[in-house]
Amino acid sequence: MGREMEVLVIGGGSTGCGIARDLSMRGVDVTLVERGNLTHGTTGRMHGLLHSGGRYAVSDQESAAECIAENRVLREIASHTVEMTGGLFVQKPGDPDEYFEEKLAGCRECGIPAEVLSGAEAREIEPYLARDVERAIRVPDGAIDPFRLCVANAADAEKHGARIETHAEVTDVLVEDGQVKGVEVRHASGPGKRTHRDPGTTERIEADHVVNATGAWAGQLGAMAGVEVEVRPSKGVMTVMNCRQVDTVVNRCRPKGDADIVVPHETACILGTTDEEVEDPDDYPEEQWEVDMMIDTLSELVPILSEARTLRSFWGVRPLYEPPDTGTTDPTDITRQFFLLDHADRDDLAGMTTIVGGKFTTYRLMAEQITDHVCGKLGVDAPCRTADEPLPGSNDFSVLRDYMEEFGLRSPIGRRSTERLGSKADRVLKTDDPNPVVCTCEAVTRAELEDAIDDAGTDLNATRIRTRASMGNCQGGFCAHRMASLLHPDHDEATTRAALDDLYAERWKGQRHALWGEQLSQAMLNHALHATTMNRDHDPAAREETIEYDRFDAGPSTSAADAATDGEGVNRGD
């Protein structure tokens, strides 16, 4: 059964969720479909930098100016997802002076507050900076949690009436008489919150307009509609360290290069990145040398990184786009601007718009412009309010109380829960039930997890990104099973077990790129706890053959009784 909708947004990343929020706030009926969980694509695989614009102040000033403007907006509307760490562009011996001066001038031209520090002053801010750092430019870079930001956008869109459908993969774009009429999606397990093991269903969703916000996958989606979108997916690696070696974003001040940024993020630091074009955004090599290069090159800026513990590495794909015939060969030369492709104008295919390119920091601005465009098509005349209205969780964040006493939580746990939850803390943490810590690495309590499960269903990876549970040193070894048990008894044992297996596999995947030293030791401990103590690797409930229990010891008293019945003495030679 089709359902009459006005706009369908494809893609549950920052851009898609931002568009859904904007459209719904303007009174448009919206459905968003995403093939995985929210942030499944590029948004969930970035280093969490809230750009000041300094990075683009030389090469791409238009982007730089957009960044600083949106940086200021996000600090206001999404305060509970932002940490204003500040950032440094540091110059090492051999990094060109001219570029340093160009960067400084560029920042000022773009309205980015920029201040020159001596090497000594920079080391006063970041004691672990290399001794030979000569000077630095301080800019208002920050760290932002892309998961919470994206989820907050989706939640607010839902509050304004949008339908957000995750684990719903578009299998076809419906084209009739030269016009896009909607899409067909396959639900991983039926509509609504994800439930494992249910048979999949398909659904036809009709719309007056379809927005292709699938980023690096825009070309594939375009192909389903019969149009060509020349997106150029470019992969980048990020390596997660187990603690904050720096509390400020540290960038290398040189024209361009791989491995030139360290972003502090909650309890961790993220090293990034590379920029390498790939054919298929779903299938590209994840290679050892990329991880080694992150550590070796960034150790030149922050030497202790060479001895530090890494937790995992992950790769993301950028949705780079360049208009046809530009002929750029190096992906680092491709603009970070975004492009709105009106397929009616471009391809004679009405009813669909594609958005490609752009940056996470400017997701809201992109959403605003696309929404303006779509509203123009639909004849909706309503102003954009997304720059002014705080996202859920960021209302009155300044008046939060100390939750330590209120909820009987120890200080660091109360503080961290409150920081994550923002103004939602009151509602989430006020529970009459005991609220023990489930993930000790990241200080996540049961109430916070249960709130996330209410939202995410049985997809524990979706719960993970909402809470950070299982993202610390142990990478789920000590807590994945505790998280899974919260699904029971609302969900049956088999579903719970499948959810645990999914989460554990996902946590394992990224750790593979960090398996030496402390993290290899941790991996062996996790292996021992899950395989030895819990015997999850030979789980009899998951194996085909049934166990013949009577071949095993049933205890000394029972076996003595058996022996007596059988008339056979127990002769052990003693």
Added chain:
Amino acid sequence: MAIEDDVCVIGGGLAGMTSALRAAREGARVRLVSHKKSTLRHASGLVDVLGYTPDGELVAEPFGALAALPAGHPYERVGVDAVRDGLGLFDEVVGDAYYGDHTDANALVPTHGGTVKPTARYPESAAAGLASDPRETLLVGFETLTAFDAPLAADHLDAAGVPAATRGVTVPFPGAFRADSRVTRFAHALDRDEAIETNAGTTGARRALATAVDPHLDGAERVGFPAVLGDDESSDVRAALETRLGVDVFEVPMGPPSLPGLRLERLFTAALDDAGVRRTTGNPVVDFEADGERIQAVYVDRNGQRAPFHADEFVLATGGLVGKGIDSDRDGVIEPIFDCHVPHPDDRYEWFVDEAFGDHPFARFGVDVDAELRPLDADGGIEYANLRAAGGVLGGADFAAEKSGSGISLATGYAAGRAAGEAV
């Protein structure tokens, strides 16, 4: 005055303690040097010998399956007799505190994850819970103890086809404990039978716990709790609960901090003291001195001061990757004290496989040894004539997948300790 012993054992886990005990039986003057708390606190307290073959077949009778293990496996190196001898020593040390010596068959013990696990010896506290025992079972979890969800574990055991009808219930642990109290806090409350305020007035923690569980019994013939039933007084705690509930009570082994693991460690520590083994704990061995092919001494770091420990024979029982007896960096895998050769692929991306529970090469990392348990260098020669290795530091076995960790520690600890003791 110089520290001079016949045998110096490095490492305080099950393998090291077994080596030291066995060497002392030869009349040797034995010293055991250990650094951090042993990984027994991580372990379940179950003593596995072999639960699965390398092909993943469930093993009902481990001794029959040992002969089929491949060359290089620690059991193949020491032989089946050493496994029996090691278990025999274990049985003597633990006495009535462990069961399983009445049969050669493995027992299947319920795990806190709701599966069953094959093991050769199990603590007395776990004995009433065996999965092959068909008596109706109630599992009890505590609201704030997130590592054990009793209703889920019961459903999981049911899915595993256990013969016993099994139910689970979650109750508050009686008394006003913090929501994030650790298992040791519950154990100590039961050890001391602390006074607890309940609706019915002040009562002891043991009685209060039984009172909380009693309404849920409903015909169950045995009751399983997470392994928090006392630390020093665990037998008394269990006996008190059994008396009040009128049914058998057992513990389900848990992860760290594992009380059954800690209780086992105490039994062995007492045996070491009885055997006159000198124990030096809390400082790492950081270096050694060798004269040609023999080790003369190891150096212990005490706040920057290096203290030599001389001996005729040395046993390396420092554990594997978890215990840091095997260490690694991006370039390779090492044994950090003597730099014994650790076979491993050069490319660290060949240290693992892609599936979380796949056949990981890293799980087998450790030193290779000859039949006398002497570590071998890259060319197959003996590293040092008077150095033997035992337990997790040995390579060639994925103890987690095989469920063979304790058995390997006991068998190789026994063999290394005997050989070292005989050599002096």
